[in-house]
Every structure is written in C-alpha cells, then in structure tokens.
Amino acid sequence: MTPTPIALIADDEPVLLEELRCLLQVAWPELQIVASASSGSEARRLLDHLQPDIAFLDIRMPGIDGLSLARLAPPQTRLVFVTAHAEHALEAFEHAAVDYLRKPLTPARLALTVQRLQTRLTQRPQEPDAGTVTGTDTGPRFLQAWIGNSLRLIELEQVAVLRSELRHTRVQSFDGTTLLLRTPLGELQQALDPELFWQVHRGTVVNARAIERVERREDGDLQLHLRAPGAVVPVSRSHRGRFKGM
Known part of the structure; x- marks a missing residue:
C-alpha cells in the first residue's frame, strides 16, 4: 500500500x-x-x-x-x-x-x-523530477521567447490566438501581450489540446475560451471576435462546420 x-x-x-x-x-x-x-x-x-x-x-x-x-x-x-x-x-x-x-x-x-x-x-525516489518552463507531464505550461535580453513567458491557458508567420508563430494573450516564437505553428499544434485550441484557418489557431462571439458577415463568411485587444479572426470555409448552431 x-x-x-x-x-x-x-x-x-x-x-x-x-x-x-x-x-x-x-x-x-x-x-x-x-x-x-x-x-x-x-x-x-x-x-x-x-x-x-x-x-x-x-x-x-x-x-x-x-x-x-x-x-x-x-x-x-x-x-x-x-x-x-x-x-x-x-x-x-x-x-x-x-x-x-x-x-x-x-x-x-x-x-x-x-x-x-x-x-x-509514484516515481522511484532516485528518479529526478524533470521540470522545464515549457512543459510538464501533461503538456506545455508556458510559451516563451527572448525579446532583447529578456525571456518573456505567457501561460498557455492565457493564450488567445496563435497565427502562423512563415516559419514562426505569433502568439497573443488575453491581455494583448504578443510573442514571436521561432517554432512553426504546425509543430506547436502537436503539443496543444485540440479540444481547447481550435484551428479556424490554415494559419490560425484560437483558444475556444477566448471566443466572445461569432459573427456572420454580409458575404456569408464567419469571423470570431476574441477576448483580446483588437483580435478578430476569420474562419475559413473548411472550418465553418465547427460553428454550426453557434
């Protein structure tokens, strides 16, 4: 026991x-x-x-x-x-x-x-408790990037939207903080919970908790208004199905 x-x-x-x-x-x-x-x-x-x-x-x-x-x-x-x-x-x-x-x-x-x-x-006593700023047993906890001589961190649960920029990813948090990560969005997605982080466009992933409202434009396209300063995200046709009934 x-x-x-x-x-x-x-x-x-x-x-x-x-x-x-x-x-x-x-x-x-x-x-x-x-x-x-x-x-x-x-x-x-x-x-x-x-x-x-x-x-x-x-x-x-x-x-x-x-x-x-x-x-x-x-x-x-x-x-x-x-x-x-x-x-x-x-x-x-x-x-x-x-x-x-x-x-x-x-x-x-x-x-x-x-x-x-x-x-x-449950680990044996001689096993070290591995811990890094970017991850835990159940996945990443923080996203990080160097800005000048300072390491900036955003807690993953505070991330509102991730946008692909060539081979980089721009991250915006709920409070408007942004980081440019040197990791492609596709690589980051492999570590994200798909039940929480939804791909809504080829180059855009949003935190479902950040969605304030879904708006249908006159041309029929959908766009998301997020709980982050100035964050409005278009939804591609191939991802519209996720928002049926919303």
Missing part, C-alpha cells in the same frame, strides 16, 4: 494560507497537511524536521523567499510554488518545481496540480 503523503504549506498571508488548506482538503482528501508556516525561516525549520513529500511555497515571504528555500529543501520533497507573480516562473522550474500556481487559486487548476503530484509520487 502506498503511504499517505504528507505536506507542508507556507504563505505569509493567513487568509491565503487557510484558503489553500481548504482547497487541498477538497481536491485531495487523503493528503495530510502536517504543518503550515507563515515565513520562510519557519518553513525551512519545518522542512528539515518533517521531511515532507510535498511543499506548497509562496515565493515572497519574510525571512527566506520561496525560491531560496527551494535550494534548501530535502531532495525528495516535491515543490509547488504558489504566487501572485508570474515573473518567477522560469527560476521556479529551474528548481524542478512540479507546478507553478498563480493566485487567486481555482479548484480546477489545483485539481490539475494534484494530478501531477500524484503522478510524481
């Missing part, structure tokens, strides 16, 4: 700490949350003492921040970062994080994290 996993949760905001505890109790009733910490220093002491299977760490905490704490965590502890700040994602995955949760947490997103953790816990 697999031992019941134990977990530590750490956040310097008591309300958010309790919210995480309650959400975890619903998403993973078998998980034993054996301790909570309100500072990085307290979390370090508890990590050393308890040697938990899992640690949910806020990144910005007094004493020791979550990323520094990750370098001191026991090697067998699976790490999940919980933060309101997206800019630390790259460094988090460099610490082999299982996941990177953005606040405010949602039950659906946490359920996916629980699934990933359960998968990792």
Whole structure:
C-alpha cells in the first residue's frame, strides 16, 4: 500500500494560507497537511524536521523567499510554488518545481496540480523530477521567447490566438501581450489540446475560451471576435462546420 503523503504549506498571508488548506482538503482528501508556516525561516525549520513529500511555497515571504528555500529543501520533497507573480516562473522550474500556481487559486487548476503530484509520487525516489518552463507531464505550461535580453513567458491557458508567420508563430494573450516564437505553428499544434485550441484557418489557431462571439458577415463568411485587444479572426470555409448552431 502506498503511504499517505504528507505536506507542508507556507504563505505569509493567513487568509491565503487557510484558503489553500481548504482547497487541498477538497481536491485531495487523503493528503495530510502536517504543518503550515507563515515565513520562510519557519518553513525551512519545518522542512528539515518533517521531511515532507510535498511543499506548497509562496515565493515572497519574510525571512527566506520561496525560491531560496527551494535550494534548501530535502531532495525528495516535491515543490509547488504558489504566487501572485508570474515573473518567477522560469527560476521556479529551474528548481524542478512540479507546478507553478498563480493566485487567486481555482479548484480546477489545483485539481490539475494534484494530478501531477500524484503522478510524481509514484516515481522511484532516485528518479529526478524533470521540470522545464515549457512543459510538464501533461503538456506545455508556458510559451516563451527572448525579446532583447529578456525571456518573456505567457501561460498557455492565457493564450488567445496563435497565427502562423512563415516559419514562426505569433502568439497573443488575453491581455494583448504578443510573442514571436521561432517554432512553426504546425509543430506547436502537436503539443496543444485540440479540444481547447481550435484551428479556424490554415494559419490560425484560437483558444475556444477566448471566443466572445461569432459573427456572420454580409458575404456569408464567419469571423470570431476574441477576448483580446483588437483580435478578430476569420474562419475559413473548411472550418465553418465547427460553428454550426453557434
């Protein structure tokens, strides 16, 4: 029988700490949350003492921040970062994080994290927790591109539309952020969930959740108005069938 996993949760905001505890109790009733910490220093002491299977760490905490704490965590502890700040994602995955949760947490997103953790816990202890900024066990989490000397990231679930530009792909997020990726759209599509990311034109893929409305033009053609600044996308004749009845 697999031992019941134990977990530590750490956040310097008591309300958010309790919210995480309650959400975890619903998403993973078998998980034993054996301790909570309100500072990085307290979390370090508890990590050393308890040697938990899992640690949910806020990144910005007094004493020791979550990323520094990750370098001191026991090697067998699976790490999940919980933060309101997206800019630390790259460094988090460099610490082999299982996941990177953005606040405010949602039950659906946490359920996916629980699934990933359960998968990792079935691995042999000597197996490293592979983690990169672009992917996880269930597919890519982020799209990334260098702009000058800065690496820019967009969470996949925040991508509204992907457009082919020769051998590159231009990505636009819900908030209007754009990235030009050096990966052809056809190659990116192989890693995307086809139930969520719909091809609507030979060179265009949209996130179904980004569709605000479907409009029929006077010439009979369809176009999509997306929940992203200025994003209007034509639908080719060969893909009209997807929108029957909408």
